[in-house]
Amino acid sequence: MAVKDSQTEQQIKDAARKLFFTEGRFNATTQEIADAAGVNRTLVNYYFRSRDLLFDQILREARATMDMRLEMAMSTETSFRKKIEHFIDIFMEQAFTYPYLDTYMVTRINEDVEKQNEIITDLKKTERLKNFLRDIEAEIKKGTIEKMEPVQFLISLISLLSHPVVIQPLFKKLFQYSDRQYKQMLLARKEIILKMLFK
Amino acid sequence: MAVKDSQTEQQIKDAARKLFFTEGRFNATTQEIADAAGVNRTLVNYYFRSRDLLFDQILREARATMDMRLEMAMSTETSFRKKIEHFIDIFMEQAFTYPYLDTYMVTRINEDVEKQNEIITDLKKTERLKNFLRDIEAEIKKGTIEKMEPVQFLISLISLLSHPVVIQPLFKKLFQYSDRQYKQMLLARKEIILKMLFK
DNA sequence: ATAAAGTTTGACAAAATTGTCAAACAAAGG
C-alpha cells in the first residue's frame, strides 16, 4: 500500500544516515539499509540508481547542512573568540548525532579519487575558508593567539574537536565510559580547548 | 622456483602493510595484495589461512612495535616535558611511514566487536597508560600544565598528533601541499603543540 | 470507471571475491 509517496526515499536516506554516521557501519549492504528502512531492497536502486550514489547523496547533504550552519555561526558573531566558541558548539552538536561522519569522509576519500576531487572543490567554492584564515591572521597580529601559520591554528582547532569523536569507540571501551559520560567529557573539553587556542 | 623459503610470507606482509598503512587502500583484495607482493594469490591463504587473519597479524605487529618504541622513549627520559617531546618525535616518525595506521585501527574497530576487545585488552595490559596518567596528574600538581582531568590531557595530545595525519589526504588536496610540504608543516607543529600543552 | 503514471515486489543474471584441493614442483637429507 503506497500510502505515503516518496516518503520511502526519505526513509532510505534516514536509515543509511543512521547506519553510517551514527552507528559507524560503513560496510552496510543495501539489504541492511533496506531492512533498517523497512522497505524492499530494490527500492534503493529505484530511488538512487546505485548504492554508491546513495552514499554520495547523503554525504553531500550532510556537508551542505554543516556548511550552512557554520556559515551562519561565523557570520552572526562579532568577535573572533565568540566565533570560535560558536564553532565549537555547533561542531560538538553535530558530533553527538553523527559521531562517525568525519571518519566516514576520511576513509571514503581514500577509496575514490573522483569523490576526493568533488569534496575538495566543494570546500574550495565556499569563501568561508579563506575568510577564516584571514581572521586568524588578524588575530595573530592582535596578539590574542600565538604567532604561527594560520593554517596551523586551523589544523589544531579541527584536530582538538574532531579526533576525540573519531576515537570515541576506542576510548569508551578503554576507560569504561558510558555514552553519557563520554558526552560529558567532550562537553568539558570546550573550555580546555579554548585555553589551549588562546593566550 | 622456490629460491627463498618463507621469504614469501614476509613479502606478503610487507605488501599488505604498504597497501593498508601507507597507501590507505583498506579494501584491497587478496588478489591485489598478492600482486603487490608478486606472488600467487593462494599463498595468502597458505601462509595466513584467511584474509582477516593476515589483517590481524600485521595490525598486531604494528602495535607491538609502536608499544615497544614508546615504552623505551617514556622510560629513558627524565623530565615529563622531555618524555612528551620524545613521544611526539616517535609518533611523527611512525606517522610518516604509516600515515593510515590510526585510521585503519579506528575503522576496523567499528566493524568487528571481537577485534575491538582484543585491541582494548592489549592496551590495558600495558602499565604504560596508567603510569602516564599518574605522570600527568603529578605534573598538574607541579603546575606546569593546566588543571584538568588527566585523561583530557591525554586526549588533547593524541588528537593534536594523530588527526593532522588522518586528514592528510584532505588537507593536502585542499591547500595544494606536496608530500614534502605537508611533512614540513607537520614537523613545524612540534613546537606549536608543546606551547599548547604546557603553560 | 479507466487510463496513465508512479511505486513495489520477487526472480534472475552478473560480478566480485574468498577459500579449498589436488596436482605439480623444488629442496634437502638420507
Added chain:
DNA sequence: CCTTTGTTTGACAATTTTGTCAAACTTTAT
C-alpha cells in the same frame, strides 16, 4: 637416487552482493 617435506599453482565451488526487469499493485487525474 629417491623419499620426505615444504611450497606453489590453476581449477573449482561457494558465498556475497549488486543491479535489472517484468509483472503486480496504487494512486491520481481525466
